[in-house]
Amino acid sequence: MLGAMAAGRFAPSPTGALHLGNLRTALAAWLFARSAGSTFLVRMEDLDRAQASREYEAAQLRDLERLGLDWDGVVVRQSERFARYSEAIAQLDADGLTYPCYCTRREIRDAAVAPHEVLAPEGAYPGTCRNLSAAERAAKQASGRPPALRLRGPNTVRVVDDDLVGRVEALVDDVVLRRNDGVPAYNLAVVVDDAAQGIGQVVRADDLASSAPRQRYLANVLGLAPVRYAHVPLVLGPDGRRLAKRDGAVTLDDQIALGRNPAQVGALLARSLGLSVMGDTATPQGVLASFHPEALTGDPWRLDSGLLH
Numbered sequence: 001m002l003g004a005m006a007a008g009r010f011a012p013s014p015t016g017a018l019h020l021g022n023l024r025t026a027l028a029a030w031l032f033a034r035s036a037g038s039t040f041l042v043r044m045e046d047l048d049r050a051q052a053s054r055e056y057e058a059a060q061l062r063d064l065e066r067l068g069l070d071w072d073g074v075v076v077r078q079s080e081r082f083a084r085y086s087e088a089i090a091q092l093d094a095d096g097l098t099y100p101c102y103c104t105r106r107e108i109r110d111a112a113v114a115p116h117e118v119l120a121p122e123g124a125y126p127g128t129c130r131n132l133s134a135a136e137r138a139a140k141q142a143s144g145r146p147p148a149l150r151l152r153g154p155n156t157v158r159v160v161d162d163d164l165v166g167r168v169e170a171l172v173d174d175v176v177l178r179r180n181d182g183v184p185a186y187n188l189a190v191v192v193d194d195a196a197q198g199i200g201q202v203v204r205a206d207d208l209a210s211s212a213p214r215q216r217y218l219a220n221v222l223g224l225a226p227v228r229y230a231h232v233p234l235v236l237g238p239d240g241r242r243l244a245k246r247d248g249a250v251t252l253d254d255q256i257a258l259g260r261n262p263a264q265v266g267a268l269l270a271r272s273l274g275l276s277v278m279g280d281t282a283t284p285q286g287v288l289a290s291f292h293p294e295a296l297t298g299d300p301w302r303l304d305s306g307l308l309h
Contacts, residue, residue: 006200008033010064010071011043011190014057019250021205021235021243023067024269024301028232029203030069030284031291039072041197045190046079047183063252066262067269068283076197078189085184088192088222089177092151097221098177100147101129102140124173125150148185149178151218158213163201163230164296170210172217191215195224206231207242230293233300235272240302248308258309272301 010026012018018026033040042061046052061075092098103125111126130152132140140147153174160168176185194202209231219226237247244250249258255265263281270277270287274297277287 006036007039007041007072007198008036008201008203009041009043009194009197009199010069011045011193011204012060013045013048014053014060015048015051016056017251017253018060018063019235019243019245020252020255020265020269020303023063023252023265024235024272025203025205025232026064026069027067027266027269027284027287028230028273028296031288032201032203032230032293034284034288035291035293038200040070041073041076041199042071043076043193043197044078045186046077047186047189049079049183052079066252067266068262068285076193078184078193081189081193081196082184084192084196085178085189088188089149089184091222092177095221097152098149099130099132099152099174100137100140101125101150101174101176102143102145102147103128124171125175127155127174130174146180148176148180150174151177151221153214153217158217160212160216160229162209162212163228163293164298165206165209165231168209168212168229168231170213172214175214175218187211187214187218191218191222191224194227195219195222199227201228201230203230203232206233232273232296233298236300236302238303238305238308243303247303248305250308254308268307273297 008029010029012022030040042064044057046057089098107128108125111128151174153172155171155173157169158172162168175187177188178184212229216226235243237243249255252262252265256262263283266284267277267280267282270282274295275287276290
């Protein structure tokens, strides 16, 4: 649980409409924060310059409001915080903890994974550019390929104790700090922002659980306070795959078009988390009155096709 002085947060990427899985996570994050008497913040992780937009941001905020979720203070945008990320990178660079990486995604994907890397998060880096000689680095630079910047990680398996899923083990590899287009990478930005905003607990979907050890380590080498994690099980479509547009009415607007109102959708989301709801409608404040974190289900929510059509 959060302490009274810590904050909770919901941090979507404004690259499209929020689907039921996003809204379910937002509800869980709000309940964790409000039940602890903590502030609840919204941050837009809008580093994707190609897809992120203010229109999507406005639509996402409107959906949160329609569900009855409120937040404190102004909405923070990562696109406006590059100076903070640059300061963190400069600190790591001064400590000798960075190096340029010239590998493409395909080269990383095609690289062999060593046996000890079975706990590696998706996209874990094999260390190709970690120890390039001066001549090799000069040749890479001469090719004209812009480098990304990576952390010199420990390349060991680290453990984070999660408040919902328990023990999370994953390899902490040489995570990207800045992409080759100059944009700060997700793992760095989220760690810097959570510390700057006083986040005490991160509630998010469990497809991100394997990144928690990476982020905990990065916070440690930056000298930042660690956060607690609570990873909520994913929402799955009728076919058992991650919920997506192909499944039908996956957004709040879609559900309203089918005849449900936001309070009915809220009740559906609350029940899917294993929470008790009286009747077929619910407000977050109503759910909060009887909320206990230990009541949350640890199982993914597989949507019935009848809810989506």
